[in-house]
Amino acid sequence: MGEAVVALAGRRLVSLLAFRGCDAALGQALGVALPVLARVVDFGGMRYLWAGPGAWLAMADDPARLDALFAIDAMAAVSEQGDGRCLFFVNGPQAREILARLLPIDLSESAFGPDFVAISQAGHVGVMVWREGDGFILACYRSFAGSLHHALNEAARAANFPI
Amino acid sequence: MRLQCPHCGPRGLAEFTYHGDATVQRPVDRGAGSSAAWADYVYLRDNKAGVHQEYWYHQAGCHAWLVVTRHMRSHEVMAVRAAMVRA
Amino acid sequence: MSGRRLATGGLIDRARPVDFSFDGKAYQGFAGDTLASALLANGVRLFGRSFKYHRPRGVLSDGVEEPNALVEWRDGARREANTRATVAEIFPGLAARSQNRFPSLKFDLLSVNNALAPLFAAGFYYKTFMWPASFWERVYEPLIRRAAGLGRNAGLADPDAYEAVNLFCDVLVIGGGKAGIAEAMAAARAGGRVLLCDERAGLGGQALSDGEAVDNGALAALPNLRIMNRTTVFGVYDGGVYGAVTRLTDHLPVHEAAGPRQRYCRIMATRAVLASGAIERPMVFAHNDRPGVMLAGAVRAYIHRYAVAPGARAVLFLNHDEAARTIPSMAGAGMAIAAVVDGRAASGAAVHDAAKAVGAPVFAGAAVTRALGRMGVTGAEIRGADGGMFRVACDIIAVSGGWNPALHLTSHLDGKPVWDDKIAAFIPGSLPPGMVVAGAAAGAGINEGIIPLWHVPSRPETSFVDFQNDVTVKDLTLAQQEGFGATEHVKRYTTLGMATDQGKTGNVNALGIMAGGCAMMGTTRFRPPYTPVAIGALAGAHRGMRFRPVRLTPTHGWAEAQGAMFTDAGLWKRAQYFPQGGEDWREAMVREVSAVRQSVGICDVTTLGKIDIQGPDAVAFLEFVYANGWRNLAVGRARYGLMLREDGFVMDDGTCARLGEWHFLMTTTTANAARVMQHLEFCHQVLRSDLDVRFASVTEAWAQVALAGPRARDVLARLVDDDADVSNEALPYMGVRAVRLRQGVPARVFRLSFSGELAYEIAVPARFGADLPAWLMASGADFGITPYGTEALGVMRIEKGHPAGAELNGQTTAHDLGLGRLLSKAKDYVGRAMSQRPALCDPARPGLVGLQPLDGVSPLRAGSHMLRPGAPANAAHDEGYVTSAAFSPTLGHPIALALLAGGVARQGETIRVYDPVRDGDALALVVNPVFYDPTGSRLRG
16 A cells, blocks of 8 residues: 555656647657547557647657657657656545545546546646556646645545545 | 636636637738727727627646637626637 | 423434533533534523624524524634524534623623614614714724624634535535435436535434434435535536535534544536525514524424423414424423414414314414513513404514525526515526526425515514614615615615625515515525635635745755745745855845856746747747747847737747747746747737647746856856857857757757846756756856855846836836837737837837936835926826836946836936835936946957
């Protein structure tokens, strides 16, 4: 039984913002059907998170593989984002109860499936949230990490008092 | 108040920033100076007690600019669409 | 003649006695008691003194509608005024106190107000305390403040924790009485998530108060149904959003209470069922506010819920059939029933049968005209059908003028209740989208056989309509006479319905009494909250240090270790100065500025917005959003950019560097980072979707530190690896290079200067941000490299006359700031047309100038205004204001930037700098705003 709120080590993230008319071509170049809805797609050790219309955030089991994305800069604006984000893993049987204190979106099983991703706020901190393992990942801008961590820990304590 | 973002789904008002009237059109710039058309575009607004279109920005979400059709008296939101649709 | 506990019955837990105190006296009750039921059981009748007239008051009801029994609950910082004794659950060790009385509840000096009642009629404060005018602030207001008001605020910080939760459901059922339970079960069985909320500690509602058994065992078996007790849904908001508050530990002693005290629930519900029941109406007759006058339904509740007989001998005054069930309840509790007074000429079978069964006399076509007794009811004066008056001894007058559906929530989104003549009550009219109403809240099953009896006149008369605000029938009459007869006017003129109970027991009676009857006058608009909500519950965790997030730069830890003092820049913490020894801020600033100008220093500039712009049309887009031109900017160069609003005023400035043919990096001021991003997206998505360009915020991806001073290049050369050429030729002013640091880390170097010295900004991926300052300090050790903060940064930019936030205040144009040459004439850009308005180009407008005190020492403060010497010091002669000011260590005297009518054309003039708020008044010389190195030679070497 681990901690319900865990600050994760840094993860390399690369932003892909497709140029006009390039959404499909970008997917072809990467060999994957990039999600057009707010979903996560895994393929060949790479993971692509929808991040807005024509926008995705890419991560990889082997971060070095993300270097290749910079070669397709004729089809998309590519930029490093990992340094600017901090990730938190909220897991365990009370994960949803904890997040209900902070996120104004419906994270129930029926409303937020295993391959869903959402961009919203946790308290006053902007976050991207998706599911991993038996919990949720919250990614925020690095400068907010201390405030978000504090808020998550407080919510974890509050989750001991059921709704 | 909640808005149905076409990309993110229903979200609370705190995620959005209101901009203003979506029915006004930026005058085509012909190199001349200010004019009545420009002053109207920047300053003049109708104040309808009925259905209206307005710009909202999903600043805490997908960063899309949205055109919201809303009734000014009942606050009923009739439609929400993205201002720019990707090809 | 007083209340007592019954030997058996009730829903209290007789196995758990509770010791508590009221006004310092010790009592005992049971778990499950409210303060009201426990005190009634102990024979207490007097609970408080009324707001205006300080009349003795007792308990009227068993619920949130209670207007009289308001007490101070708990001690010290947790003391909460105006707590309704009928709702608050007692716990061991509770100390509660009555309010609004001095020196004691029994003997209250201000009851003299009652004798002076004619002076305190409605609206008296509009007609009195007017003369002399000077007395208002010094005499009348302090006196009124001390004499008025109900309970006392603790005046201390709230020590409790609160929290907020977001809940989603398909059906929200508001109210857990019989109707609510049935609706919740049906909704849960149909599938979907159901939330059932009830104000009380347990489900059952009015049925439990009437002694019926309520079976809600089946609810527990439904996994998709969540029951929330002690939860009040207090508001309906747009979009299917409901606000509710759960009282988690208010019924527990402090040492037993763990976790948050209350929880604010923001509920998003697709549908809602309002099953909130109904609230009983009192009767209006002379002295109907005496302790012992109680709502009939409440009498039954005290008997059945709490096993308390509120008195020994009762008169029942009613005008509808349902109230008759009070008869068997009272008889069963051993109370004598002295009379059943039915306002209807023909009393129905329900009344007659119930009365006959217990041998109680019925008087039809009659009315109670007066409650007798002062500190408590001793009898009732009754007018018979034949007009004859007689008196009956009693200690309880149970009244019921009918029931009002509790439809407040239907009105929160502007729904208007409608009058139903058949049941003589308002029922819900138009409903919030997604809401239906069930049970008594819809008017079902109430007021059978009712004939309205709004007012029993008598002489002399003091009869109350709004108990909490002491509004009488006479006040309503006066309001009408003075022309304030409309519903919303009556409310404000008399304060009817404006107290903490929001008129739950008085509003409808008032409408009935006012000429015209209910059909013509609607209710006032009900607004959230339905019952009072603690501000702490709404604040939740967002208080104190958690009020808003704090943003820390990657170098924050390093700066802290250097002993930096921090300042707020929006949500960011930035190092303001690095005091050494016992330096104060000014000494530190002087040392830091001198160090930079004479040698070299470093300063974190990560907080400035950085936006990565890429795309085939990136140049065309920059041309559109900036006033100046970008086509000829070479790769590897940066340029200052000025951004206007569409109305022609300056919005923001920054630098934009070209990293590639399609690739730019734009910077913004710290304060405007988000606003500029929003603006770029607007310009693209709404105005110029024809352009193919994308934006990514990289503010956080890069840690950025400024390296400034004549030795900056020497330091930089030691920081970068041997392959990097940072000579003046290889990296000229405004150049941009990608390099590798000696430590192997990739970096970008921008040769930009805010200080006016030879300077660079070094950007590394943020994960190296904590190390970069230390690497720079090591590289610059030989040159006495000095960390500097925003204080020194600010002074140096004032010395250089750079416009910054204080000058980019939304009211200045490019011309005002001396940047008119940047306005391109060759292209369309945001703000171009309107910036050419004659008034915005008028040379008489306030323009940016420098100021220095004539005497060389007088400080000049930002916010001071400027006048011609000898001119009257008033707004008509105002020539402008000072925007930024500082003591300049470099020049050795105070300096300032200001916006002066006519601008730099007035160089050489003497101007009076006038600051009456802070006693500033000095003469200054108008000079070139660029105080230091006006030719910029130090920048380009």
